[in-house]
Amino acid sequence: MTDARFPHRHLLGIQGLGPTEITTLLDLAEGYVEQNRSNDKRKNLLRGRTVINLFFENSTRTRTSFELAGKRLGADVINMQSAGSSVQKGETLIDTAMTLNAMHLDVLVVRHPDSGAVKLLSEKVNCAVINGGDGSHEHPTQALLDALTIRRRKGKLSGLTVAICGDVLHSRVARSNIYLLNAMGASVRLIGPRTLLPSGVDRLGVEVFHDMRKGLADVDVIMMLRIQNERMRGNFIPSIREYFHFFGLDHDKLGLAKPDAVIMHPGPMNRGVEIDSDVADDVERSLIRSQVEMGVAVRMACLDLLTRDLPRSASDHSSAGAA
Amino acid sequence: MAPRSTSGLVAYVNARLLDPASGLDSRGALLTNGEIVADVGPGLFQGGVPAGMEVVDCHGLCLAPGLVDMRVQLREPGEEHKETLKSAGEAAVAGGVTSMVCLPNTNPVIDEVATVEFVARRARKIGLAKVYPYAAASKQLEGKELSEMGMLAEAGALGFTDGVKAIRSAQLMRRALSYAATFGLMIVQHPEEPSLAENGMMNEGELATRMGLSGIPAAAEAIMLERDMRLVALTGGRYHAAHVSTAEGIEIIRKAKAAGLPVSCDTAPPYFALNEMSVGDYRTFAKLSPPLRAETDRQAVVAGLKDGTIDAVASDHAPQDQDSKRVPFAAAEFGGVGLETLLAITLELAHNGHIGLLDALRLVTCAPAGILGLPAGRLRVGASADLVLFDPDRAWKVDAKKFRAKSKNSPFDDRPVQGLVMRTVIDGRTVYAHDA
Numbered sequence: 018m019t020d021a022r023f024p025h026r027h028l029l030g031i032q033g034l035g036p037t038e039i040t041t042l043l044d045l046a047e048g049y050v051e052q053n054r055s056n057d058k059r060k061n062l063l064r065g066r067t068v069i070n071l072f073f074e075n076s077t078r079t080r081t082s083f084e085l086a087g088k089r090l091g092a093d094v095i096n097m098q099s100a101g102s103s104v105q106k107g108e109t110l111i112d113t114a115m116t117l118n119a120m121h122l123d124v125l126v127v128r129h130p131d132s133g134a135v136k137l138l139s140e141k142v143n144c145a146v147i148n149g150g151d152g153s154h155e156h157p158t159q160a161l162l163d164a165l166t167i168r169r170r171k172g173k174l175s176g177l178t179v180a181i182c183g184d185v186l187h188s189r190v191a192r193s194n195i196y197l198l199n200a201m202g203a204s205v206r207l208i209g210p211r212t213l214l215p216s217g218v219d220r221l222g223v224e225v226f227h228d229m230r231k232g233l234a235d236v237d238v239i240m241m242l243r244i245q246n247e248r249m250r251g252n253f254i255p256s257i258r259e260y261f262h263f264f265g266l267d268h269d270k271l272g273l274a275k276p277d278a279v280i281m282h283p284g285p286m287n288r289g290v291e292i293d294s295d296v297a298d299d300v301e302r303s304l305i306r307s308q309v310e311m312g313v314a315v316r317m318a319c320l321d322l323l324t325r326d327l328p329r330s331a332s333d334h335s336s337a338g339a340a
Numbered sequence: 341m342a343p344r345s346t347s348g349l350v351a352y353v354n355a356r357l358l359d360p361a362s363g364l365d366s367r368g369a370l371l372t373n374g375e376i377v378a379d380v381g382p383g384l385f386q387g388g389v390p391a392g393m394e395v396v397d398c399h400g401l402c403l404a405p406g407l408v409d410m411r412v413q414l415r416e417p418g419e420e421h422k423e424t425l426k427s428a429g430e431a432a433v434a435g436g437v438t439s440m441v442c443l444p445n446t447n448p449v450i451d452e453v454a455t456v457e458f459v460a461r462r463a464r465k466i467g468l469a470k471v472y473p474y475a476a477a478s479k480q481l482e483g484k485e486l487s488e489m490g491m492l493a494e495a496g497a498l499g500f501t502d503g504v505k506a507i508r509s510a511q512l513m514r515r516a517l518s519y520a521a522t523f524g525l526m527i528v529q530h531p532e533e534p535s536l537a538e539n540g541m542m543n544e545g546e547l548a549t550r551m552g553l554s555g556i557p558a559a560a561e562a563i564m565l566e567r568d569m570r571l572v573a574l575t576g577g578r579y580h581a582a583h584v585s586t587a588e589g590i591e592i593i594r595k596a597k598a599a600g601l602p603v604s605c606d607t608a609p610p611y612f613a614l615n616e617m618s619v620g621d622y623r624t625f626a627k628l629s630p631p632l633r634a635e636t637d638r639q640a641v642v643a644g645l646k647d648g649t650i651d652a653v654a655s656d657h658a659p660q661d662q663d664s665k666r667v668p669f670a671a672a673e674f675g676g677v678g679l680e681t682l683l684a685i686t687l688e689l690a691h692n693g694h695i696g697l698l699d700a701l702r703l704v705t706c707a708p709a710g711i712l713g714l715p716a717g718r719l720r721v722g723a724s725a726d727l728v729l730f731d732p733d734r735a736w737k738v739d740a741k742k743f744r745a746k747s748k749n750s751p752f753d754d755r756p757v758q759g760l761v762m763r764t765v766i767d768g769r770t771v772y773a774h775d776a
Contacts, residue, residue, distance in 0.1 A: 032550070111666055131668035132552035133622030152670065154552030189552060216555060217546030 021045060023322040027139045027146040030155035031196040039200060043165050046311070046318035050169075053089070053314055062321055063092035065329070066123040071113075072149070073099040073129040078284055078309065079149050079158070083126045086316035092123070110134060114141035123327055124320055127151070132189075145323040147316075153187050159283055160193035162315040164201065166308050167238055170279055175202035180232055180274075182208040182264060183242030183291050186215045186253070190283045191242055195221050208232035209264060212253040229264050233273045241266055241282045244291050257290050267293040271302070279304050347392045348374045350768065353385055355398035355729070359405065359719040360702035370403060372725040375767035380719050398729055401762060404701055406438025406726035408717045409682060410606060410708040411528075411582055411654035413504075413675070414471070417458065418447025423659035423746045425459070429468030431679040431745035433772040436728035436761040437469050437655070439709070439716045440679075444476040445503035451476035451487045456495040468771055470726075472714065474501045477516045477527055483508050486519055493523045498712050499580065501528035504629060504658075504674070506564055508534050513568060517577025526578035526604075526711075529568055531589060532630055536560040541670055543616040543631045551622065553669060556631050562588040569596045572603060580711060581605035583656050585630040587640030594649045604711050605649070608656035609678060609685035610751050612641045618751060624665045624672035626751040628656075642694055645703065652708040655682040659747035676751040680743050685752060687732060687759035697732060727765040734760040 021041045031039075052058060068087040070080050080096060087094035108116075110129075117125060124145045127135045132152030139146040150156040168174055179198050185191045185207050198205050205223045207214060219225050226232030233239065244260065254260045266280065280296060280303045288294045297303055353369040357380065368382035371393075389395050409432065415423035432440055442459065444450035450459065450473050463471035475497035479485045489500055500520050507513045507529055516527050537556045542548050544555025565581060569592060572579045584590055584605045596603045610618075610628055615638045618626035626632055644650040658675025665672050682704060690700040709717030716726060738755045740748040764772035 109663065109667060129668065131670040133670075134668035136622060137668055152552045153554075192550070192552060215549040216544045216557070217549045220546040221549070 021322065022325060026323075027148075028157055028319055028323060029136050029139060029146065029148045031157045031160050031193045031200070032155065034200065036200050036202075039161070039164070039197060042161055042315070042318050042322060043168060045322060046161070046165050046314040049314035049317040050311065053310070058089050059091060060089065061091040063087065063090040063324060066092040066324055067121070068092045068094045068124045068126065068320065069117065069120070069122050070094065070096045070126045070149070071117075071128075072097070073127070073134070074150070076128055076149070078312070079128065082309070082312040083147075083149065083316050085313050086320055089313070090317055090320055092320070110138055111141055114138050117142055117144075123324055145327060147319055147323065150189055152189065153192070154189050155193045156189040157193050158312070158316055158319060159190050160197040161319070162308055162311040163194055163240065163281060163283075164197055165311045165315055166281065166304050167279070169307075169311070170304060171237060174198065177203045177237040178206065178235065179203050179238040179240060180206040180208055180236040181240045181242065182229065182232070182266065184213045184244050184253075185209055185218060185242065186213045187245065188242050194240060195223055206232050206236065210254060229270055230273055233270055236274045237278055239266065239271070239274060239278055239280050241280065241292050243283065243285065244287055246287070261290060265289075265291055265293060266296050268296060271296055278302070281305060281308055283308070349378070349393040350396060351385060351389045351393045352396045352398055352403055352727070352729070353389060354400060355403035356400060357382070357719060358402050358698060358701055360698045361706040361718040361720075363698065364719065365698055367400075370719065370727070372765070372768040375725060377719065377721055377723050377725045379721060396763075401729055401731050403727060403729050405705045405717045405719055406728045406764060406766065407436045407683060407704045408708045408712070408714060409437045409440040409655050409657070409679065409704070410652060410712060411608070412440045412442050412657040412679065413445065413659065414442040414459070415659055416446065416462070417455075422661050422664075425462045425471065426466050426468070427744060427746040428657070428659075428679065429463065429466050429471075431657075431677070431743060432469035433764040433766070434744050434761065435655075435680040436683045436730060436764055437679055438726035438728070438764065438766050439470045439472065439714060441472045441474055441498055441712060443501065443503040444474055445481060449476050449481050450474070450497075451479050451481070451492070453488070453491050453495040456492055456497055460496055467766075469766065472496065472498045472712070474499045474528060476500065477502050477507055478512060481505055483512060486512070486515060489520055489525065490523055493525055497525070498714070499526045499528050501582070502530070504530055506530045506532050506534050510567060510571065514571045514575060517571055517575040517579060521575065521577040526580050528580045528582055529564070531561050531564040531568065531581045531584065532556070533560040533563040536563065540631070541627065542619050543633050545616070545634060547616050547620065551620070558586040558588055558633060558637065561586045561630060562592060565589050565592040569601060569603070572596070572601050576602065578602045579604075583608045583611065583630060583654070584644070584650060585611045585633050585641065586637045590640050590644040590649055594644070594647075597649065604651045606652040606654045606708065607641050607645070607650050608654055609682060610656070610676065612638060612645060613685050613688060614638070614751060619669075622669045624667070624669055625676060625749050625753065627669060627672050627674055628676055628751065629674035642689070645689060646694055651711060653682070653686050653703040654708065655679050657745070659745060660749045661747050665749050676749050677740075677743065677745045677747055678750070679745060681738055681750060681752045681757070683728070683730060683761060684736075684738075684757035684759040688757065690732075691758050725765055725768040728761060729763040729765075730759060730761045732759050734758065736760055
């Protein structure tokens with residue numbers, strides 16, 4: 018396990034990864050879960066490496082999670098927010114890439130509001146790139162942490178039925194989860210009003226439900242998606258109360274799932290919009306806090322794996338052979 | 341460039357003459373006298389070329405009317421960093437295009453006589469491909485008030501359009517059709533229902549969903565065309581749908597033509613040579629408006645070209661600079677350059693056996709000239725000597741870096757194609773010759 022290799026320079030999405038690669042990442046992350054629970058959380062695997070978190074969208078959870086992951090592996094971690102930076106002053110993405118190249122970093126974690134922007138950046142920088150979420154395209158580390166959370170609770174992914182509920186149209190989390198769960202042999206159901214399901218989604222290897230009660234019948238895992246407030250006001254759905262009535266997860270609807278079904282949410286939650294507070298806080302059923310813990314472990318695994326084949330920078334060259 | 345003859349007579353001999361308008365496809369020769377075609381035919385110069393004439397040996401290659409490109413964005417005035425009348429003129433003649441029609445979406449907008457005259461004067465001075473403007477259908481392209489169509493027509497506007505924007509208001513379209521008909525001119529529509537296309541970046545469907553990009557449904561085209569067909573029926577005005585891209589849209593035009601409505605349409609090479617898969621990997625150079633569609637739509641475009649529903653092919657030349665394209669897909673501008681690939685991609689229709697060589701040429705010569713009412717696109721004695729000499733079989737690879745167009749945003753970059761322009765003649769002058 019410790020000598021596992023990853024045949025990609027970047028982690029831009031789950032699309033394109035096979036079950037072996039996914040399993041490698043999950044197994045590695047598993048080890049980091051144990052390490053993170055011990056008193057000695059630090060490793061020096063990434064000593065001398067520089068990780069930059071470049072976030073063009075606000076994020077607390079993902080950015081903090083990557084920051085912690087990098088620091089626990091001994092890397093220098095720098096956070097760059099787009100607000101107030103040169104990016105806000107009209108610098109193009111490609112100019113940003115050129116600037117970053119001059120900094121000799123090893124891993125770049127990027128979140129961007131435009132689908133495909135992280136890939137564009139990855140083509141221009143000479144370091145490894147991890148997609149921290151791009152537009153409505155992909156959020157691969159979220160899908161990996163979700164998978165690790167499920168695997169630890171259920172002991173497997175294959176053969177499970179997972180329902181993903183809510184705003185699939187705008188969700189990169191949903192897309193990455195669909196690809197990952199399909200690759201690992203789980204069956205995926207999507208539940209939501211037609212206005213929040215993208216066209217052609219039925220061709221992604223999922224079963225589509227518009228009636229949440231039918232969709233939740235006998236599922237093992239329920240993944241709730243966040244509803245953005247700005248999408249609530251008559252654009253895609255008429256009102257919050259109508260949405261909660263039909264697609265909010267409460268104990269009543271939860272009762273239709275398997276008795277041991279678990280609940281997940283990528284956060285931040287809108288209590289009373291897509292999920293009832295009682296359900297979110299149900300320690301027996303809700304894995305929401307566990308997801309956050311798995312997030313750090315999964316991101317450590319990604320940083321670890323992606324840097325294994327990276328050359329040491331010039332200044333470090335002499336020690337590279339000995340290491 | 342070849343030296344001019346002293347007599348002003350140039351004999352193009354040993355040519356394969358192609359004239360789609362008359363159906364001529366035969367070995368023969370063509371004589372120009374100054375700016376005019378003086379003679380043409382299979383029998384010409386059978387007894388040899390008289391002394392004093394300049395002789396151009398065509399080596400059996402195709403000599404055809406220069407291409408008429410009925411939809412080009414020129415960016416001058418206003419966006420000269422993307423394209424100028426000169427760079428577009430050079431690109432045009434390198435592509436065998438001798439006449440082109442530009443959209444009014446310049447800055448200032450071509451909605452006044454002065455701007456129409458500015459473009460015409462500049463283009464004449466440059467002396468490359470002839471430029472004819474479409475004028476704005478509405479003032480400032482705002483979709484609110486009719487432009488001064490009568491005066492614009494007198495100044496030389498060939499038709500009226502709001503360019504890359506659809507004429508959104510049904511009332512304005514109704515009046516534009518009626519009013520333009522007063523002057524015998526047509527309205528050219530970008531057939532896309534704007535609210536359905538809002539924020540859309542590519543064709544709606546599975547691929548857009550996978551890429552996380554918002555889509556534009558094919559229905560956006562159909563809805564606008566359906567509406568407009570009813571307005572054409574109501575007004576009797578002439579209507580031309582630009583760059584049709586969907587199976588449904590083509591079917592609507594087919595029915596309208598069968599019903600006798602005064603309707604024509606064109607498409608552009610990307611819509612019969614590419615499909616939505618070209619935007620995979622977020623290739624912004626393939627971000628076009630209308631978007632590249634599904635493979636079934638592409639096939640319907642080919643079928644529409646075959647059965648004559650689609651009258652013409654235009655390059656839809658839309659120059660965008662690096663800063664407009666080397667950005668995330670959502671932020672990228674729409675459009676691709678096309679002047680220098682128009683002939684080669686259109687010839688693919690013939691090479692692939694969909695239509696004959698003459699029919700392929702018709703789409704880019706006499707057919708658009710006929711719609712526009714231009715005396716171009718034919719090999720005819722007394723007409724302007726606007727000619728293209730090309731090798732229909734010569735293989736080459738599109739290399740956008742080598743384009744004469746100022747912007748290099750071609751969706752066809754690196755594509756192997758067949759059919760190379762060897763020489764372009766405008767008003768009897770050779771304005772382009774392929775070296776080597």
